[in-house]
Amino acid sequence: MKVYLVGGAVRDSLLGLPVTEKDWVVVGATPEEMEANGFRPVGKDFPVFLHPDTQEEYALARTERKSGHGYGGFTFHAASDVSLEEDLIRRDLTINAMARSEGGEVVDPFQGKIDLKARLLRHVSPAFAEDPLRVLRVARFAARYHWLGFRVADDTLTLMRQLSDSGELDYLVPERVWKETSRALMEPAPQVFFQVLHACGALEKLFPELAALDGVPQPEAHHPEVDTLVHQWLCLEMAAKLKLPLTARYAVLCHDLGKAKTPQTEWPRHIAHEIRSARLSRTLSKRLRVPRDAADTAALVAEYHTHCHRALELKPQTVWKLFKALDVIRRPERLEDFLGACEADARGRTGFEDRDYPQANYLRGAAQALQCVDVAALRAQGIEGPALGDAIEKARIQAITTFKQQELNP
Known part of the structure; x- marks a missing residue:
């Protein structure tokens, strides 16, 4: 029985990056031997075990064969006679198909170290094109390592296009698409994830609302980049620079979707695109089964982002709305x-x-001013029912009014 560290831990250690989790492959063992050594079985589709002390995952070396559609359409074979190279060849990218022995030797049958040095994301074998999930995974790795200069190899991008054209993407379940998307949104360069999908034809299949923004013009005075999809990339890049949480980054992704539905006769203006964007964001969220909080925030940002941009001009009543x-x-x-x-x-x-x-700090201050409204004092005056609600609303609008006056005349 031989144990090897595999995958991301080997890749990141060779790149000089922190290793956050470790995966292990065991060659030459049976499930019975693993359990006899105190390992606890947890795998459903193939033998995976948790180490009795570290709780890290140890998987028996395995092979796989395409047996159906989608990323789950595979039959796995795990046995003591499966070699390390047979296990590694089923992996997606060469930089993920390296192993390190217990003695520290790096096993690299598919030239992963060469691709690390060349900053290339390259597939291991033609079997790459059998798994549609790999389109999303490669795009996500591109977003993660973009800052290091990584790019997708041309021949790998060709296989990704074949997968996009084959109809296999249709078999990806929404939950898995959202899982990969949510992880990609939190990478250092989230825009690269969607750019790679666009380059291989997957954006149109998985995010048609976003792909429809390609080539849609905006007023140059407000958008020197003009193209709405380019603006989308810049917004996602800025969201990462601002270190926004996932809910906000997803809202950024959805905020301008309605511009794709503007009649061309109205270009480059996009009157009432906010309402259309909110509606399309909910369509996208429903299809991907996005968590409710993220879906609701995205729809609100889509509908009201121009209110925020004009916050300093808004009447207190509008700010309260x-x-x-x-x-x-x-x-x-x-x-x-x-x-x-x-x-x-x-x-x-x-x-x-x-x-x-400055609009952000203004609205923060206005929201803080609402805390000064003494609802208990209004109740103590004997105001009840709808009249109490009206009195509270009036007091909150007055609080915003007072704050605005103080801001304008410090």
Whole structure:
């Protein structure tokens, strides 16, 4: 029985990056031998065991054969006679198909170290094209390692196009697409994930609402980049620079979807695109089964992001309507996601990257002013029912009014 460290831990250690988790492959063992040594079985489709002390995963070396559609359409064979190279050849990329022996030797049958040095994401074998999930995984790795100069190898991109054209992407379940997307959104360069999908034809299949923005023009005075899809890339890049949480980054992804539905006769203006964007964001969220909090925030950002951009011009009554829509009294944390997404939109434009966004602090201050409204005091006056609600709303609008006056006349 031989044990090897495999996959990401080997890759990242060779890149000089922190290793966050370790996966192991065991060659020459049976399930019975693993259990006899104290390992606890947890694998459903093939033998995977948890180490009795570290709780790290140890998988028996295995082979796989395509037996159906989708990323789950495989039959696995794990046995003591499966070699390490047979196990590694089933992996997606050469940089993920390396192993390290207990003695420290790197086993690299598919030239992963060469591709690491060349900064290439290259497939291990033609079997890559059998698994549609690999289109998403490669795009995500491109987003993760873009800062190091990695790119997808041309021949691998060709296989990804074949997968996109084959119809295999249709067999990906929504939950898995969202899982990969949510992870990609939190990578250092989330825009690269979608750019790679666009390059191989997968964006049109998985995110048609986003792909439809390609070539749609915007007013050059506000958007020097003009193309709406280019603006989308810049916004996602800015969202990462601002270190926004997932909910806000997903909202950035959805905020301008409605511009694809603007009649061409109205280009480059996009009147009422906010309502259309909110509707399309909900369509996308429903299809991918996005968690409700992220879906709701995305729809709100889509509908109200221009309110945020014009915050300094809004009447106090309109600011209060915005706060009601965001439910800031009960959900104060949602305001930060909203403001972060709007700032990424405002600064995600060519030449606008370093501009201040005072609207965010203004709305934070206005929301804080609402806390000064003494609801208990209003109740003590004997106000009840609908009249109490009206009195509270009037007091909150007045609090916003007072705050605005103080801001304008410090």
